[in-house]
Amino acid sequence: MIDDEYLLAALRIAAGHDPVPAHVSAAARDTFALRLAQADTAAPAESVATRDTRDADGPRLVRFATQDFSFDLEVTIGDGLIDLAGRVTPHPGDGATIDIRTPHLTVSRDLPSTGQFAATGLPPGWFSVVCHRPGFTPVATRWVRIRP
Amino acid sequence: MSDHRLPEELLKAAADGDHSAWTGLVGRFGQRMWSVAHACGLNEADTADAVQGAWLRLLENLHSIRDPASVGAWLATAARREALLISRRGAGLRPHLCLPEGGPFDPDPASLILEADEGRLLWQAVSALHEPCRTLLRLVATVPEAGTHQLAVRLGVPTGSVGPTRLRCLNKLRTLISQEETVP
Incomplete structure (x- = not known):
């Protein structure tokens, strides 16, 4: 069984229509700069995926975790931009830093003893948070798409 | 290069x-x-x-x-x-x-239809279809931005029948190419 999308795409490719826009190819090439040579991957955990649905425009909470490390993220939107606040557990120790990454910019923060971090006014799109831990492999969340 | x-x-x-x-x-x-x-x-x-x-x-x-x-x-x-x-x-x-x-996933076998040679065979199959399928598939393939209304006007059918017709035509095309695949 061939899905409709594959059939349509195959017809369009063979017809030479629907060319991939240059900016999309450029973004794809630039994506390589986001490669981490070595990192543990934190996947979304089910438990705190959403808050009360009656608060449809309120912050969204999401947890990413490995077996022994977790990121709790709170996502809020203001004026079409993204605010991200979060906390890592357990605290990885002195000298740890956080990178909040998008394909366009990376915001770096020293991690205070509370394990909390925040960044505001980020462009909508794809996000990943990386915790650099002295003496250990960095931990990176999987990429998540956040749009208003 | x-x-x-x-x-x-x-x-x-x-x-x-x-x-x-x-x-x-x-x-x-x-x-x-x-x-x-x-x-x-x-x-x-x-x-x-x-x-x-x-x-x-x-x-x-x-x-x-x-x-x-x-x-x-x-x-x-x-x-x-x-x-x-x-x-x-x-x-x-x-x-x-x-x-x-x-977690990890395997590629859909159906995505092999995207190989260049398959596209050529697909268009041969489209030419073998009757109307309105031939015209409809040509339109959705060559004018990707065409909306339902535009397709209805070009095909001379009511707007409401474009979706079902499209499904029917894609099904016919699928049947045609799967028959070709089974021919030794």
Whole structure:
């Protein structure tokens, strides 16, 4: 069984229509700069995926975790931009830093003893948070798409 | 300049940090990823997001793709998965979060239809279809931005029948090419 999308795409490719826009190819090439040579991957955990649905425009909470490390993220939107606040557990120790990454910019923060971090006014799109831990492999969340 | 390395060689080199190999993968497979994501009914901005998402999934999986030789099919599958996630996004919650689904996945066998030779055979099959399917499939393939209303006008049918007709025509095409495949 061939899905409709594959059939349509195959017809369009063979017809030479629907060319991939240059900016999309450029973004794809630039994506390589986001490669981490070595990192543990934190996947979304089910438990705190959403808050009360009656608060449809309120912050969204999401947890990413490995077996022994977790990121709790709170996502809020203001004026079409993204605010991200979060906390890592357990605290990885002195000298740890956080990178909040998008394909366009990376915001770096020293991690205070509370394990909390925040960044505001980020462009909508794809996000990943990386915790650099002295003496250990960095931990990176999987990429998540956040749009208003 | 195109990169003549095999897909599995490009993947291995990219995983080892070779940016030119990554660029080679983009050149080789970027078009089909775009076309698949776009065919999921997304607008251009969301299609671009889906394609970028698929490349980010490749970054996450550079060392864990089970069959490196089929990285092209894997990327097309990833683009379709991200596009379908975006098109079903959120339950009205804002901001919309598209969380990655599940763990490692294998490429859809159906994505092999995106190979160049298959497209040529597909168009031969379209010419063998009766109307309105022949015209409808030509239109949806060559005027991707055509809406339901525009298609209805061109085909001379009511707007409400475009969706069902499109489904019926794609089914006929699917039947036709699967018959060809079973001929020895």
